[in-house]
Amino acid sequence: xxxxxxxRGQMRVDEEECKGCGLCVEACPPKVISLSxxxxxxxxxxxxxxxxxxxxxxxxxxxxxxPGAITVxxxxxxxxxxxxxxxxxxxxxx
Numbered sequence: 428x429x430x431x432x433x434x435r436g437q438m439r440v441d442e443e444e445c446k447g448c449g450l451c452v453e454a455c456p457p458k459v460i461s462l463s464x465x466x467x468x469x470x471x472x473x474x475x476x477x478x479x480x481x482x483x484x485x486x487x488x489x490x491x492x493x494p495g496a497i498t499v500x501x502x503x504x505x506x507x508x509x510x511x512x513x514x515x516x517x518x519x520x521x
Contacts, residue, residue: 436483444496447471451487
């Protein structure tokens, strides 16, 4: 992946909470979630993150009917410092 297409987020699935309904799979805009072939202790296939491509939008979290099954983390970019030592957009500010 090039620098412009870096992940902006990451999602995690608690396999013990996921019931394999597939709502997150259908709702994911970048389509980086699928259902595993492995079953959890309830006998459900669980959602699995592909490992790359998450935008951090949180739609999977919103559509999930199981509280705590999905966690979405958004990546935080460090501030860009220009040549003058100022944060980007702050050049010449007093």
